[in-house]
Amino acid sequence: MLPGMNALLTKYEEAGVVGLGFPCNQFKKQEPGRPDEVMNCYEFVRPGESWAPHNLYNIFGKVDVNGVSAHSLYKFLKASCPAVTENIGNRQLMYWDDIDARDVTWNYGKFLIDSTGKPRYRFGPTVTLDQLYPYVDELIEERDDMTK
Structure with missing residues:
Protein backbone atom coordinates (compact mmCIF):
# COMPACT_ATOMS: atom_id res chain seq x y z
CA MET A 1 0.00 0.00 0.00
CA LEU A 2 2.79 2.47 0.79
CA PRO A 3 4.42 2.30 -2.67
CA GLY A 4 0.93 2.83 -4.12
CA MET A 5 0.61 6.03 -2.12
CA ASN A 6 3.83 7.33 -3.61
CA ALA A 7 2.53 6.51 -7.10
CA LEU A 8 -0.78 8.27 -6.42
CA LEU A 9 0.95 11.37 -5.10
CA THR A 10 3.34 11.47 -8.04
CA LYS A 11 0.40 11.22 -10.46
CA TYR A 12 -1.52 14.05 -8.73
CA GLU A 13 1.38 16.18 -7.50
CA GLU A 14 0.60 19.11 -9.80
CA ALA A 15 -3.05 19.03 -8.73
CA GLY A 16 -2.06 19.63 -5.10
CA VAL A 17 -3.17 16.28 -3.70
CA VAL A 18 -1.57 15.35 -0.38
CA GLY A 19 -1.62 12.15 1.63
CA GLY A 48 11.30 -2.31 2.85
CA GLU A 49 13.74 -1.92 -0.05
CA SER A 50 14.72 1.55 1.26
CA TRP A 51 11.17 2.84 0.84
CA ALA A 52 10.73 6.51 1.63
CA PRO A 53 7.49 8.51 1.59
CA HIS A 54 6.72 10.94 -1.22
CA ASN A 55 7.35 14.53 -0.12
CA LEU A 56 3.55 15.08 -0.13
CA TYR A 57 2.87 12.08 2.10
CA ASN A 58 2.77 13.16 5.72
CA ILE A 59 3.08 10.28 8.17
CA PHE A 60 2.01 11.25 11.67
CA GLY A 61 2.50 9.56 15.02
CA LYS A 62 0.56 6.47 15.99
CA VAL A 63 -3.09 6.98 16.91
CA ASP A 64 -6.06 4.88 17.88
CA VAL A 65 -8.69 4.96 15.15
CA ASN A 66 -11.42 3.01 16.97
CA GLY A 67 -12.92 2.63 20.42
CA VAL A 68 -13.17 5.05 23.30
CA SER A 69 -9.60 6.28 22.72
CA ALA A 70 -10.09 6.99 18.99
CA HIS A 71 -8.45 10.18 17.77
CA SER A 72 -10.93 13.01 17.17
CA LEU A 73 -10.04 13.09 13.45
CA TYR A 74 -11.14 9.48 13.08
CA LYS A 75 -14.29 10.07 15.07
CA PHE A 76 -15.12 12.85 12.60
CA LEU A 77 -14.23 10.81 9.51
CA LYS A 78 -16.20 7.75 10.63
CA ALA A 79 -19.24 9.89 11.51
CA SER A 80 -19.05 11.58 8.08
CA CYS A 81 -18.87 8.49 5.87
CA PRO A 82 -20.87 5.26 5.88
CA ALA A 83 -19.26 2.00 6.93
CA VAL A 84 -17.59 -0.03 4.18
CA THR A 85 -18.95 -3.38 5.38
CA GLU A 86 -21.50 -4.84 7.78
CA ASN A 87 -18.97 -7.36 9.16
CA ILE A 88 -15.93 -5.57 10.53
CA GLY A 89 -13.93 -8.71 11.24
CA ASN A 90 -12.67 -11.13 13.86
CA ARG A 91 -13.00 -9.71 17.38
CA TRP A 106 -8.13 -2.88 9.34
CA ASN A 107 -4.92 -1.03 8.55
CA TYR A 108 -5.03 0.97 5.33
CA GLY A 109 -8.65 2.01 5.50
CA LYS A 110 -8.87 5.12 3.32
CA PHE A 111 -10.85 8.37 3.33
CA LEU A 112 -10.92 10.93 0.52
CA ILE A 113 -11.50 14.49 1.60
CA ASP A 114 -12.38 17.25 -0.85
CA SER A 115 -10.71 20.65 -1.13
CA THR A 116 -13.21 22.18 1.31
CA GLY A 117 -12.30 19.66 4.02
CA LYS A 118 -15.43 17.54 3.65
CA PRO A 119 -14.94 13.75 3.81
CA ARG A 120 -16.45 12.44 0.58
CA TYR A 121 -15.48 8.80 0.17
CA ARG A 122 -14.43 5.94 2.35
CA PHE A 123 -12.74 2.73 1.24
CA GLY A 124 -11.81 -0.48 2.99
CA GLU A 138 -13.76 13.65 -9.71
CA LEU A 139 -12.78 15.70 -6.66
CA ILE A 140 -10.13 17.60 -8.62
CA GLU A 141 -12.64 18.36 -11.38
CA GLU A 142 -15.18 19.60 -8.83
CA ARG A 143 -12.56 21.83 -7.21
CA ASP A 144 -11.50 23.23 -10.57
CA ASP A 145 -15.14 23.90 -11.53
CA MET A 146 -15.65 25.87 -8.29
CA THR A 147 -12.73 28.16 -9.13
CA LYS A 148 -13.90 29.01 -12.66
Whole structure:
Protein backbone atom coordinates (compact mmCIF):
# COMPACT_ATOMS: atom_id res chain seq x y z
CA MET A 1 0.00 0.00 0.00
CA LEU A 2 2.79 2.47 0.79
CA PRO A 3 4.42 2.30 -2.67
CA GLY A 4 0.93 2.83 -4.12
CA MET A 5 0.61 6.03 -2.12
CA ASN A 6 3.83 7.33 -3.61
CA ALA A 7 2.53 6.51 -7.10
CA LEU A 8 -0.78 8.27 -6.42
CA LEU A 9 0.95 11.37 -5.10
CA THR A 10 3.34 11.47 -8.04
CA LYS A 11 0.40 11.22 -10.46
CA TYR A 12 -1.52 14.05 -8.73
CA GLU A 13 1.38 16.18 -7.50
CA GLU A 14 0.60 19.11 -9.80
CA ALA A 15 -3.05 19.03 -8.73
CA GLY A 16 -2.06 19.63 -5.10
CA VAL A 17 -3.17 16.28 -3.70
CA VAL A 18 -1.57 15.35 -0.38
CA GLY A 19 -1.62 12.15 1.63
CA LEU A 20 -1.88 11.75 5.38
CA GLY A 21 -0.90 8.53 7.12
CA PHE A 22 -1.65 7.57 10.70
CA PRO A 23 -0.02 4.35 11.91
CA CYS A 24 -2.24 2.35 14.27
CA ASN A 25 -1.56 -0.65 16.47
CA GLN A 26 -5.19 -1.70 16.97
CA PHE A 27 -5.22 -4.38 14.27
CA LYS A 28 -3.49 -7.56 15.36
CA LYS A 29 -0.81 -5.35 16.93
CA GLN A 30 0.85 -4.82 13.52
CA GLU A 31 2.48 -1.48 14.48
CA PRO A 32 4.13 -2.46 17.78
CA GLY A 33 7.21 -0.25 17.61
CA ARG A 34 7.81 3.03 19.33
CA PRO A 35 6.84 6.12 17.35
CA ASP A 36 10.50 6.76 16.49
CA GLU A 37 10.75 3.25 14.99
CA VAL A 38 7.84 3.46 12.54
CA MET A 39 9.78 5.01 9.66
CA ASN A 40 12.64 2.51 10.08
CA CYS A 41 10.11 -0.31 9.82
CA TYR A 42 8.71 1.16 6.59
CA GLU A 43 12.17 1.71 5.13
CA PHE A 44 13.71 -1.66 5.98
CA VAL A 45 10.89 -4.14 6.67
CA ARG A 46 7.43 -3.33 5.36
CA PRO A 47 7.52 -2.49 2.49
CA GLY A 48 11.30 -2.31 2.85
CA GLU A 49 13.74 -1.92 -0.05
CA SER A 50 14.72 1.55 1.26
CA TRP A 51 11.17 2.84 0.84
CA ALA A 52 10.73 6.51 1.63
CA PRO A 53 7.49 8.51 1.59
CA HIS A 54 6.72 10.94 -1.22
CA ASN A 55 7.35 14.53 -0.12
CA LEU A 56 3.55 15.08 -0.13
CA TYR A 57 2.87 12.08 2.10
CA ASN A 58 2.77 13.16 5.72
CA ILE A 59 3.08 10.28 8.17
CA PHE A 60 2.01 11.25 11.67
CA GLY A 61 2.50 9.56 15.02
CA LYS A 62 0.56 6.47 15.99
CA VAL A 63 -3.09 6.98 16.91
CA ASP A 64 -6.06 4.88 17.88
CA VAL A 65 -8.69 4.96 15.15
CA ASN A 66 -11.42 3.01 16.97
CA GLY A 67 -12.92 2.63 20.42
CA VAL A 68 -13.17 5.05 23.30
CA SER A 69 -9.60 6.28 22.72
CA ALA A 70 -10.09 6.99 18.99
CA HIS A 71 -8.45 10.18 17.77
CA SER A 72 -10.93 13.01 17.17
CA LEU A 73 -10.04 13.09 13.45
CA TYR A 74 -11.14 9.48 13.08
CA LYS A 75 -14.29 10.07 15.07
CA PHE A 76 -15.12 12.85 12.60
CA LEU A 77 -14.23 10.81 9.51
CA LYS A 78 -16.20 7.75 10.63
CA ALA A 79 -19.24 9.89 11.51
CA SER A 80 -19.05 11.58 8.08
CA CYS A 81 -18.87 8.49 5.87
CA PRO A 82 -20.87 5.26 5.88
CA ALA A 83 -19.26 2.00 6.93
CA VAL A 84 -17.59 -0.03 4.18
CA THR A 85 -18.95 -3.38 5.38
CA GLU A 86 -21.50 -4.84 7.78
CA ASN A 87 -18.97 -7.36 9.16
CA ILE A 88 -15.93 -5.57 10.53
CA GLY A 89 -13.93 -8.71 11.24
CA ASN A 90 -12.67 -11.13 13.86
CA ARG A 91 -13.00 -9.71 17.38
CA GLN A 92 -9.88 -11.59 18.53
CA LEU A 93 -7.74 -9.49 16.18
CA MET A 94 -9.15 -6.15 17.34
CA TYR A 95 -7.59 -4.34 20.25
CA TRP A 96 -10.20 -1.79 21.25
CA ASP A 97 -13.57 -1.40 22.92
CA ASP A 98 -16.40 -0.52 22.17
CA ILE A 99 -16.88 -2.05 18.72
CA ASP A 100 -18.98 0.11 16.41
CA ALA A 101 -20.41 -0.61 12.95
CA ARG A 102 -18.55 2.40 11.50
CA ASP A 103 -15.15 1.38 12.85
CA VAL A 104 -12.13 1.23 10.58
CA THR A 105 -11.89 -2.47 9.79
CA TRP A 106 -8.13 -2.88 9.34
CA ASN A 107 -4.92 -1.03 8.55
CA TYR A 108 -5.03 0.97 5.33
CA GLY A 109 -8.65 2.01 5.50
CA LYS A 110 -8.87 5.12 3.32
CA PHE A 111 -10.85 8.37 3.33
CA LEU A 112 -10.92 10.93 0.52
CA ILE A 113 -11.50 14.49 1.60
CA ASP A 114 -12.38 17.25 -0.85
CA SER A 115 -10.71 20.65 -1.13
CA THR A 116 -13.21 22.18 1.31
CA GLY A 117 -12.30 19.66 4.02
CA LYS A 118 -15.43 17.54 3.65
CA PRO A 119 -14.94 13.75 3.81
CA ARG A 120 -16.45 12.44 0.58
CA TYR A 121 -15.48 8.80 0.17
CA ARG A 122 -14.43 5.94 2.35
CA PHE A 123 -12.74 2.73 1.24
CA GLY A 124 -11.81 -0.48 2.99
CA PRO A 125 -8.28 -1.81 3.35
CA THR A 126 -8.43 -4.11 0.32
CA VAL A 127 -9.12 -1.25 -2.10
CA THR A 128 -5.86 -0.44 -3.85
CA LEU A 129 -4.73 3.12 -4.29
CA ASP A 130 -4.91 2.97 -8.09
CA GLN A 131 -8.60 2.13 -7.67
CA LEU A 132 -9.02 5.58 -6.10
CA TYR A 133 -7.87 7.45 -9.20
CA PRO A 134 -11.40 8.01 -10.65
CA TYR A 135 -12.58 9.40 -7.31
CA VAL A 136 -9.55 11.68 -7.01
CA ASP A 137 -10.14 12.84 -10.60
CA GLU A 138 -13.76 13.65 -9.71
CA LEU A 139 -12.78 15.70 -6.66
CA ILE A 140 -10.13 17.60 -8.62
CA GLU A 141 -12.64 18.36 -11.38
CA GLU A 142 -15.18 19.60 -8.83
CA ARG A 143 -12.56 21.83 -7.21
CA ASP A 144 -11.50 23.23 -10.57
CA ASP A 145 -15.14 23.90 -11.53
CA MET A 146 -15.65 25.87 -8.29
CA THR A 147 -12.73 28.16 -9.13
CA LYS A 148 -13.90 29.01 -12.66
